[in-house]
Amino acid sequence: MSATNSPVGKQRRVKRGSGLGNTGLYVAVGIAALLFLIPFYLIVRNALMEDQEITGENWKWLPTDIRWGNITExxxxxxxxxxxxxxxxxxxxxxxxxxxxxxxxxxxxxxxxxxxxxxxxxxxxxxxxxxxxxxxxxxxxxxxxxxxxxxxxxxxxxxxxxxxxxxxxxxxxxxxxxxxxxxxxxxxxxxxxxxxxxxxxxxxxxxxxxxxxxxxxxxxxxxxxxxxxxxxxxxxxxxxxxxxxxxxxxxxxxxxxxxxxxxxxxxxxxxxxxxxxxxxxxxxxxxxxx
Incomplete structure (x- = not known):
């Protein structure tokens, strides 16, 4: 009996396939989580910006100057x-x-x-x-x-x-x-x-x-x-x-x-x-x- 067809070899293939499946699941869940978090990121980002930065032509990932005073406005x-x-x-x-x-x-x-x-x-x-x-x-x-x-x-x-x-x-x-x-x-x-x-x-x-x-x-x-x-x-x-x-x-x-x-x-x-x-x-x- 070859090593690849032995019970041990089959068990290793099953474990390897299960590991790949779990990795793919985690990647899919991570991508989905990021997509769901994008609206929250945009809300917080824009809330701490000036209107000129929000509507400006150049995209900014974070405010140039965080305006904490906006919280009480x-x-x-x-x-x-x-x-x-x-x-x-x-x-x-x-x-x-x-x-x-x-x-x-x-x-x-x-x-x-x-x-x-x-x-x-x-x-x-x-x-x-x-x-x-x-x-x-x-x-x-x-x-x-x-x-x-x-x-x-x-x-x-x-x-x-x-x-x-x-x-x-x-x-x-x-x-x-x-x-x-x-x-x-x-x-x-x-x-x-x-x-x-x-x-x-x-x-x-x-x-x-x-x-x-x-x-x-x-x-x-x-x-x-x-x-x-x-x-x-x-x-x-x-x-x-x-x-x-x-x-x-x-x-x-x-x-x-x-x-x-x-x-x-x-x-x-x-x-x-x-x-x-x-x-x-x-x-x-x-x-x-x-």
Whole structure:
């Protein structure tokens, strides 16, 4: 038997092929990471530059003179209360996240675990809402919110977005795969559906709740069109609406826009870094099969 066809030779070839495959994987992941980091680099670079350098003909990888004073400029602008807009976005995103998790998890748990006659019909109705374009419901939602007097209020910004058909669907899929034995043990201890949900299901589903919280918080923070229409008073502007006000027909203050953008994405980066290890695990536990 030749050395190349021996078991040892085959094992070496397998190891060599595996090593090359891992190297290729690392290279691909590194390239993808660089591509995803390019926008963050451009934001930080432009935020610390002068407008003349940003729009100049000659490309510069780094600012010639780093302007650290640009960091306070969004807060010193008298035309836009940037600090207030950050606070508004924080309140809206946090309350929307908490409310959406509560409402959608209860709805998903009811559809997955509480047997009643019209459960499937209600589930199909929830799925049908995913097929309705947002533009169709936008005007009726605004008319309803306006008639309730919720324009320029946190209620108008938060309550219409508390229920998400897709989030409800994900919770239902997750709860369908949740071990029934734990709930049956809770029933034997005298807990009803609410008690089993609150004392057994939620504490054992924190990974999934954290993943949904991350996604919901990012969506709530990045919302633009609805806060633009509801927040007509500048004191009710969220950070995304405040950012749009820096671009007018007369002037565009580039470094101010990029600095305000850099500041506005810091909470998203913090939330993502804090909950990233639960994000993939939670989405993988939805029970969706390919």
């Amino acid at each position: 969004p807060f010193d602008d008298v035309t836009v209360d940037f600090a207030r807009s950050l606070w508004n976005s924080t309140v809206v995103a946090v309350l929307m996240t908490a409310g959406t998790l509560l409402v959608c998890s209860l709805a998903g748990y009811g559809l997955a675990r509480i047997p009643y006659r019209h459960a499937n019909k209600i589930f199909y109705a929830v799925l049908a809402t995913l097929m309705v374009p947002t533009a169709v419901t936008f005007v009726p939602s605004f008319v309803l919110v306006s008639s309730l007097g919720w324009v320029d209020t946190y209620r108008g910004l938060i309550i219409p977005g508390l229920f998400s058909g897709f989030t409800c669907f994900l919770f239902r899929q997750y709860f369908l795969g949740f071990p029934k034995e734990l709930e049956e043990a809770a029933r034997m201890d005298g807990l009803n559906h609410w008690g089993a949900y609150w004392r057994i299901v939620v504490p054992n589903s924190l990974n999934f709740f954290a993943a949904m919280a991350t996604i919901t918080f990012i969506n709530g923070w990045n919302a633009f069109l609805w806060p633009l229409v509801i927040g007509q008073d500048p004191n009710a502007w969220t950070v995304q609406v405040a950012l749009s006000s820096y671009m007018t027909n007369q002037t565009v203050n580039y470094h101010l826009i990029f600095m305000a953008t850099a500041i506005s994405i810091l909470p998203l980066v913090f939330v993502f870094l804090l909950l990233q290890r639960w994000l993939v695990q939670g989405v993988a536990q939805t029970g969706i099969k390919g």
